[in-house]
Amino acid sequence: MLSISSLAGCAVLSISLTAGCAVDATAPARTAERFHAALAAHQEDAACALLSQQTAEKLPDPGQTCADALRELKLGAAGPVTSAQVWGDDAQVRLAGDTLFLHHYQDGWRVTAASCRPQGDRPYDCEVES
DSSP states (O other), X not given: OOOOGXXXXXOOXXXXXXXXXXXXXXXXXXXHHHHHHXXXXXXXXXXXXXXXXXXXXXXXXXXXXXXXXXXXXXXXXXXXXXXXXEETTEEEEEETXXXXXXXXXXXXXXXXXXXXXXXXXXXXXXXXXX
């Protein structure tokens, strides 16, 4: 399960993708969309390339590739982005059918958790996580 307790002390910068705002969450939102578009097109290798290195390495079972692991999970369609929140180098992107967590690295935004479901007051439960 993904713990977002490290984000609790940060000021949350929430934006709506339709409203003009000083905080730019379009880059993590686009990464989330590209991740799900790759899955929908059965391009699991491309989806794996959008994962953080730690997440991509943790995902497969021994003897299995990241792409095989994503294929086996059969993650569903996610729909359009409904909201995005950015906390410094971390972001949460909600799509109509999924919630993803991302981190900003030197080479751009990478997915650290996907197929996440809220669990009330507990941390999100994610199918894909580091």
